[in-house]
Amino acid sequence: MQVVDRYGRVLSRLRVSVTNRCNFRCFFCHMEGERIGMNRELTLREYRDIFQVCKELGITRVKFTGGEPLLREDIVDLVSLASKYFEDISLTTNGSLLAHYAKELANAGLNRINISLHTLRRDKFRNITGVDKLEEVLHGVELAAHLFDPVKLNVTVMKEVNDNELWSLVEFSGKSGVILQVIELQMTPNINNPLRTYHYDLEPFMKKLEEEGFRKMKTKRGKTKFVKEEGKRFEIDIVKPIHNGSFCMGCETLRLTSYGAFKPCLMRSDEILLKEGFEKAEIRDAILRTNELRRPYWVVANV
Helix, strand or coil: CCCECCCCCECCEEEEECCCCCCCCCCCCCHHHCCCCCCCCCCHHHHHHHHHHHHHCCCCEEEEECCCHHHCCCHHHHHHHHCCCCCEEEEEECCCCHHHHHHHHHHHCCCEEEEECCCCCHHHHHHHHCCCCHHHHHHHHHHHHHHCCCEEEEEEECCCCCHHHHHHHHHHHHHHCCEEEEEECCCCCCCCCHHHHHCCCCHHHHHHHHHCCCEEEECCCCCEEEEEEECEEEEEEEECCCCCHHHHHCCCEEEECCCCEEECCCCCCCCEECCCCCCHHHHHHHHHHHHHHCCCCCCCCCC
16 A cells, blocks of 8 residues: 555655654754653554554655664664564664664664764864764764765754854765765744754855765755765765755655654644554554645645
């Protein structure tokens, strides 16, 4: 079975926040759209039932996020479980615990990994994350580069915070053999949102990439990719979702919160919560109902 929304977008991906706990305190964190105060975490048995239903509905890819997913003691077991139901398994992490888990995760079936790295400066890292763990993250990147393909470094660009480090990060990613994913800071439409002052226009950076010999390519999911071959491959992915209709039209993802609620979109507050003790029929119903709520946020009027 293949599930399609009213805009013709196939539902093929599940993004799972496995915990809302985190050992970083990044000031711009959107918490994957989770509600504050919901401290329940789904069990492996509950995930097994959810994954089974997802497979039946044609979902082939899963990405684990947090909070920080590596704070979950059974994260390796969860990846191993997912490998029985999905063709592609990825994980997004802040990297601070990655050196400890990398080999186990690879052996459990993790295919790809995204590591958040917003700066290469120790003082700035501390200001952004609230912790002094840059060396641990860099060690995790080094190990991951030998175990996973691809490895992506996620950098959220913020005006007068880390915008002046973009080229240092480009060079670092090239030397490390990983992809740099440059992300535009995404905010809710609330004009009083204090993060608005940090918004940085990525267009000049994209123009500079072309001037430096990078070839511009559009991807199926509405992202822009820049590639350059210089003995080895440099790849820069640009995630520019704000007012980007093609980005939203390329979305094939349903979100699952750590407390068991399906969400149609990060930018929406509505969700369908699975009650404790749920059965497979309830999972299927929740997924199909949430799929009916899915809409391209930057195409359709915000509701």
